[in-house]
Amino acid sequence: MNVFISNTGVNVSEQNIKNLFSEFGSVISVFFKRSRNDKSRFWWVIMTEQSDANNAILTLNGSIYQNNKITVSRASLRDKIHS
Numbered sequence: 694m695n696v697f698i699s700n701t702g703v704n705v706s707e708q709n710i711k712n713l714f715s716e717f718g719s720v721i722s723v724f725f726k727r728s729r730n731d732k733s734r735f736w737w738v739i740m741t742e743q744s745d746a747n748n749a750i751l752t753l754n755g756s757i758y759q760n761n762k763i764t765v766s767r768a769s770l771r772d773k774i775h776s
Contacts, residue, residue, distance in 0.1 A: 694746035695768035718745025
């Protein structure tokens, strides 16, 4: 299942995100896109199990991660994963 994460800030690394989501289950891949003003990043995490991804979404959405309130949701087509 694909998970979308926004508002992480620019100092968050791919390994940071992988470690965060690995607490909930197996992570297949992690990638990001910079915002237009380069003040934040948008992340996509692909997880093996839908139940693990759902648990991560429920737990992490609205939480504070490295001083930013992050938004975590199921990725949709509008999130443009590979654009």
